[in-house]
Amino acid sequence: xxxxxxxxxxxxxxxxxxxxxxxxxxxxxxxxxxxxxxxxxxxxxxxxxxxxxxxxxxxxxxxxxxxxxxxxxxxxxxxxxxxxxxxxxxxxxxxxxxxxxxxxxxxxxxxxxxxxxxxxxxxxxxxxxxxxxxxxxxxxx
Amino acid sequence: xxxxxxxxxxxxxxxxxxxxxxxxxxxxxxxxxxxxxxxxxxxxxxxxxxxxxxxxxxxxxxxxxxxxxxxxxxxxxxxxxxxxxxxxxxxxxxxxxxxxxxxxxxxxxxxxxxxxxxxxxxxxxxxxxxxxxxxxxxxxxxxxxxxxxxxxxxxxx
Numbered sequence: 001x002x003x004x005x006x007x008x009x010x011x012x013x014x015x016x017x018x019x020x021x022x023x024x025x026x027x028x029x030x031x032x033x034x035x036x037x038x039x040x041x042x043x044x045x046x047x048x049x050x051x052x053x054x055x056x057x058x059x060x061x062x063x064x065x066x067x068x069x070x071x072x073x074x075x076x077x078x079x080x081x082x083x084x085x086x087x088x089x090x091x092x093x094x095x096x097x098x099x100x101x102x103x104x105x106x107x108x109x110x111x112x113x114x115x116x117x118x119x120x121x122x123x124x125x126x127x128x129x130x131x132x133x134x135x136x137x138x139x140x141x
Numbered sequence: 142x143x144x145x146x147x148x149x150x151x152x153x154x155x156x157x158x159x160x161x162x163x164x165x166x167x168x169x170x171x172x173x174x175x176x177x178x179x180x181x182x183x184x185x186x187x188x189x190x191x192x193x194x195x196x197x198x199x200x201x202x203x204x205x206x207x208x209x210x211x212x213x214x215x216x217x218x219x220x221x222x223x224x225x226x227x228x229x230x231x232x233x234x235x236x237x238x239x240x241x242x243x244x245x246x247x248x249x250x251x252x253x254x255x256x257x258x259x260x261x262x263x264x265x266x267x268x269x270x271x272x273x274x275x276x277x278x279x280x281x282x283x284x285x286x287x288x289x290x291x292x293x294x295x296x297x298x
Contacts, residue, residue: 009294016293020286026157027164027192034165034191039184045172053168130154137153138146 014067021060022133028053029126032098036119043106046118050099058095062088080135087132094125148210155202159233160289162195163282170244170278174269177261179254182269186248193241200234221297226288233284240277247274 007015032054035046065088074081098121105114142150169189173182210216211223218224247268254262268274 012293016290019293020160020289023157023160023289024164027161028168030161030195031165031168031192034188038188038191042172042184049168053164130157133153133157134150137150138142140142 011068011071014064017064018068021057021064025057025061026129028057029122032122033119036115040115047102047106050102054095080139083135084132087128091125094121098122145213148206148213151202152206152210155199158195158199159285162192162199163285165192178259179251179265180259183251183255222291222295226291229284229288233281236277236281240274243274
């Protein structure tokens with residue numbers, strides 16, 4: 001068991017950045033869901049949270065993840081890594097769509113659907129992030 | 142999944158709740174600093190209560206399953222990173238707890254002012270910019286990041 005927990009020192013910094021980025025991303029997406037569901041009138045805060053917190057956190061998580069992937073040189077194509085890539089890369093598309101919808105909602109304050117859509121998409125992505133966290137942590141197969 | 146996988150998953154889930162909760166709380170507190178109307182401040186501080194709940198649950202999960210992991214893996218209890226992590230866990234909990242208490246008082250003040258006409262208040266503004274509260278709130282977040290670094294580097298392991 002101990003051998004499985006030992007990793008080269010050179011992996012530590014990118015891993016730290018990857019986990020930090022993922023943690024901040026979870027919090028930022030969580031904040032987005034809370035604002036959209038509990039304070040839907042705070043549309044400027046919603047757009048600001050996505051633009052200045054969610055997207056930068058995604059960049060940190062994804063690029064640091066790529067950095068450590070290049071260091072580890074994992075053989076084969078394990079499913080846990082595939083889950084991480086899917087949630088990461090498909091997540092960017094979802095987050096950009098979410099940002100555009102939130103921005104649209106800011107320009108059309110009389111319409112309620114944009115904030116609801118942001119709540120649904122962000123909520124689903126939050127669940128996906130926890131699934132990815134489970135896969136990356138337990139590494140099934 | 143074996144026992145170690147479950148313990149690690151629940152421990153990491155707790156860590157993400159703490160870190161994510163700290164980010165949520167920081168987001169709402171930062172937004173509150175830019176508001177003058179008590180009703181807006183009160184709304185943001187009510188949102189922060191969800192973050193506080195996430196942080197509390199996460200702190201419990203990290204401690205319970207972290208200690209269980211140490212026992213399960215066979216790490217020595219006196220290893221530097223484990224002792225430091227426990228000390229910092231207590232520090233982060235204490236700082237967050239004291240800061241949370243001051244936050245509750247600020248929320249109650251904002252709610253009272255909102256009910257009394259919702260006019261900007263110097264007292265509320267001063268409370269929001271109280272350096273002790275800011276140091277406790279942001280400092281506890283910095284301690285959480287330090288614990289994360291300890292978990293990655295594991296000095297003394």
